[in-house]
Amino acid sequence: MTTKNYFPAEETTVLDVGGGLKRKVAAHNDNLMAVEVHFETGTVAARHSHPHEQITYVISGRFEFVVGDETYIVSAGDSLYKQPHIEHGATCLEAGTLLDIFTPHREDFL
Template sequence: MQHLDNIKGKEIVPGYFGRFVHGEKITLSIVDIKKGSPLPEHRHPHEQVTFILEGELEMIIGGEKMVLTAGTTHVIPGNTPHSAIALTDCRVLDAFSPVREDYRID
């Protein structure tokens, strides 16, 4: 058992600070995002499920622009280009499968 406050985190890109829990086949990511912070377009082989805990996050997923608000979720298939910008301070829960090895912290 772990408490979020005790999980070591890292800045993913400027304005995006994540804490990560890794299972055998999945990574759970809790990300705090500062208002106005952009996440450049990228893609990865992992399937991603994004759930907005707090705030408003504008995303472009596979060319479709949408605003995700607290309580909304979206599935992003692997290798789908996506980007984001925080319209407010946000807290986001992301699940990735398979495990995001690049998010491991020693």
């Protein structure tokens, strides 16, 4: 299997997930995935869990995140870690963009 090393922006597609949420899968392989997520103000990412480890880095905007039993108000430069199977969700307080990193990759995003 050949490993792809370069993922030009013009070759990636922004998927309108609906409800004010758009997603663009960036670089990825079997073990790791980067995903750019765009939120409109007021967009809610419902609480959910998955078997992947996840790090979220806030590129812009302001968000309220619930991770397990904790609530955080985050903005540009902040980051969050979500362990496998922990319930989490977010509400966008000011339009912005997140960078989500998953390990292993999210097959359901490809």
